[in-house]
Amino acid sequence: MAARIIDGKAFAAxxxxxxxxxxxxxxxxxxxxxxxxxxxxxxxxxxxVYVRNKGKQTVECGMQSFEHKLPDDTPEADLLALVQQLNAxxxxxxxxxxxxxxxxxNSDAVINAIDPAKDVDGFHISNVGLLGxxxxxxxxxxxxxxxMMLRDVHGSLSGMNAVVIGRSNIVxxxxxxxxxxxxxxxxxxxxxxxxxxxxxxxxxxxxxxxxRPQMVxxxxxxxxxxxIDVGINRIDAPEKxxxxxxxxxxxxxxxxxxxxxAITPVPGGVGPMTIACLLANTVTACCRANGLPEPEGLTA
Numbered sequence: 598m599a600a601r602i603i604d605g606k607a608f609a610a611x612x613x614x615x616x617x618x619x620x621x622x623x624x625x626x627x628x629x630x631x632x633x634x635x636x637x638x639x640x641x642x643x644x645x646v647y648v649r650n651k652g653k654q655t656v657e658c659g660m661q662s663f664e665h666k667l668p669d670d671t672p673e674a675d676l677l678a679l680v681q682q683l684n685a686x687x688x689x690x691x692x693x694x695x696x697x698x699x700x701x702x703n704s705d706a707v708i709n710a711i712d713p714a715k716d717v718d719g720f721h722i723s724n725v726g727l728l729g730x731x732x733x734x735x736x737x738x739x740x741x742x743x744x745m746m747l748r749d750v751h752g753s754l755s756g757m758n759a760v761v762i763g764r765s766n767i768v769x770x771x772x773x774x775x776x777x778x779x780x781x782x783x784x785x786x787x788x789x790x791x792x793x794x795x796x797x798x799x800x801x802x803x804x805x806x807x808x809r810p811q812m813v814x815x816x817x818x819x820x821x822x823x824x825i826d827v828g829i830n831r832i833d834a835p836e837k838x839x840x841x842x843x844x845x846x847x848x849x850x851x852x853x854x855x856x857x858x859a860i861t862p863v864p865g866g867v868g869p870m871t872i873a874c875l876l877a878n879t880v881t882a883c884c885r886a887n888g889l890p891e892p893e894g895l896t897a
Contacts, residue, residue, distance in 0.1 A: 600824075601859040603746050609869035612745070612895065613658055616876045619892040620659040623883065631883035632661035633691040633717065633876070634683045638676060638702070639669035644695045651693070651872055658876050663689060673702045677710050684712040690886055691717035691879035714886060717878040719771065728774050735878055736897045740772040742870025743804060743825045744779070744897060750823055750859045754779040760797050762786045762813065762847070763806035768827055772804050775897055793817075805847035815852025824853050824860040827867050 623629045633655045637648045648664065655662040665679060676694070683692045692715045698704050708716070713723040719737035727734030747754055759781040763769035769785060776783045786796050788807065797803055797817040803824045805813050810830035818824060828847030837843065846863030854860050861867055877895040884891050 600854045600857040601750070602854075603750065603825075603859055603861045603866060605742075605746070605861060605866040605869045608746060608749070609742075609873035612742075612870070612873040612877060613654065615892065615895060616873070616880055617658040619880050619895070623880075623889070624659065627887065627889065629883065629887055630659070630661050630688075631690050631879050632663060632688045633693065633879045634663040634665065634686075634689045636665045636667065636676070636679060636683075636692070636694045638667045638671055638695070639699050641697070644697075648695055651875065654872055654876060655879075660876070660879060661688065669699050671699075673707070676702065676707060680707065680710045684710075684715065689715065690883035691715055691875075693718050693875065715882055717875055717882055719878070720766070725766070725771070728771055731778060735882065736775065737767060737771045738871045738874035738878060739768050739806075739827060739867060740775050741874045741878070741897055742867055743772060743827065744775045745870065745874070745894075746825060746861065746867075747802060747823065748779075754781050754802070757781050757801040758784075758799055759802040759804065760784045760786055760800035761804045761806065762793070762797070763804075763808070763827070765806065768804075768806040772806065776802070776804075778897065803848075807847050809847055810845050811847070811849040813848040813853065815849060815854075815856045818853050818856045820856050821858040822856075824848055824857045825867060826850070826861050826863050829863060829868060 635648050635651050652662045652664050683689050692711050694707055708720045709722055713721045716735050719735040724734040759776045761769050761773045764785055764787045773783045773785050794817045798819055801822055806827035810832050826846035826848045830845050831842045834841045834843040844864050881891050881896050
C-alpha cells in the first residue's frame, strides 16, 4: 500500500487561488487592496530569489507589493526607522524582514519592532505569546502550511499522537502549539532525545524539522502515519555527474513512503506552502485591520 503523496505545489496553488478570490472581494466590496512590504538587507543570493518570488506571487494574487532593498552595511537604526515607517503606513498590512540579517544587526530587536498586527511571519514575541496561550495571533507561515495539509488529510486531528522533531522558534515550537490547539497529544523531540526511534514510532503524525538530511528512516514510522517533512537539505549526487547535488528532506523519503499513509515529498511538499501562507497571512492581517471577517480556510 503506497503512501498518498501530498502535493505541496497543487495545494499551494489552491491556497493562492483562495487568496486571490478574497483579495478581489476586498477590492470590489470595500475598495481595499492588501499590501505586503518585504525588506531585504544585503546580497544573500538565496534571500534575493526568495524575495523576488514573494513579490511576484503577491502581485499575481492582486495585492500590492512593496520591496525595500538596503545595502549590507546599513546601520541598524536605519532599518528600525524603515520598520516604523511601514508600521505607520495604512497601505501596508504585512511586514516581513527577510532573515538572516547581517551580523551587526540584532534580529530579535528588528522583529520585535514590527507592529505585531502586521507581523505576517509570526515571529514577534507578542504573536508567539498569543499562539502559546491559544489566542488569535499571526501564525508562522511554514507551520501554518503544515497544519493546512494535515487538516486536508485527516479532517479532525483531535486525539492523535503527534511528534515534532526539532525545536526551532520558526517551525518546531509553533508547530507544537498549533497541534496542541487541534487537541493532539504532542511530543517535541530533538537531537538530544533518548531513543528517538521509539518516540517517533508511537506517532500518528510526524513533523520532521531538524535540518539533518534523511535522518528519519522508514522503520521509525508507524504504519499508516502521516509524515510532514519540513527539511530542505542539499546533498552530493555523484550519480547525476561530478559536483552535482540534489535536494532531500529530513526523512528518508523512499523507505518512509513504503510505510506511511501520507507523506510530503522534498522538493514540492512543504516548501511551496510557505509563500502561499505568507500571502494568506497578509489577507488575514488586512481583514483584521479593517474589522472585516477573516478568510475561511486560510487561518489556523
